[in-house]
Every structure is written in C-alpha cells, then in structure tokens.
Amino acid sequence: QVQLVESGGGLVQAGGSLRLSCAASGRTFSSYAMGWFRQAPGKEREFVAFISWSGSRTYYTGSVKGRFTISRDNTKNTVYLQMNSLKPEDTAVYYCAATTSRATMTELEYEYWGQGTQVTVSS
Secondary structure, three states, X not given: OEEEEEEOOEEEEOOOOEEEEEEEEXXXXXXXXXXXXXXXXXXXXXXXXXXXXXXXXXXXXXHHOOOEEEEEEOOOOEEEEEEOOOOHHHOEEEEEEEEOOXXXXXXXXXXXXXXXXXXXXXX
C-alpha cells in the first residue's frame, strides 16, 4: 500500500505560481512512477504530468508544457508540481497518483491516488 497526501493548493491570480507537493508513505516510493492529474468542475479527470521512478523522464499534457514542472525527491518521498503562469482554465482539483508502469498517461494504470488539492486561478 502507498498513501499519498497532496498539499499546496489555493487561490491565486492569473499569471501567478503555486507549487503542489505530494507526500508518500508506505511501500518504497522510489519503486513507483508518479503522475499528476486534475479534474475541473463538470469535466472528466485528465492527465497533467508524469515522472519516472528515477526522475529521468517526464511528460506533460500540451496545455501545461513550458508552464508546469514535475519533479521528485526520493529521499523525502515527495513529488512536486511547480505551476507557473497560471491561467483560469487551470482551476481544478489536482491529484497525485502512483503507478508501477514505466510510463503512462492512462488513469486506469495508476494504482494509488491522493485525496486531491484544490487550485483556483482567478482572472
């Protein structure tokens, strides 16, 4: 079992920044690749970013490329999502998730999920 707890969400003006954190406990964190997903009101949850277990590979959905950065610190069992140049359309509940897959953007391939943290971007 892996327990994931997100933090760092909040209210920010358009153009601002936030850094989300996801702290993991339980089984060996470095065994898992990690992803961030988000769900906006009235929409399905969507993939945002992925990072491999070592941190050597990252992937992003097109709408956040160049603005968001995913990273991890395996010594702290934590994955981060640095979000810059935020837009109102980034407003959503953000979830971190863990997977044993080598590289995936598919929600169903993530075995463990956090409870989510709300990010609201005002215009």
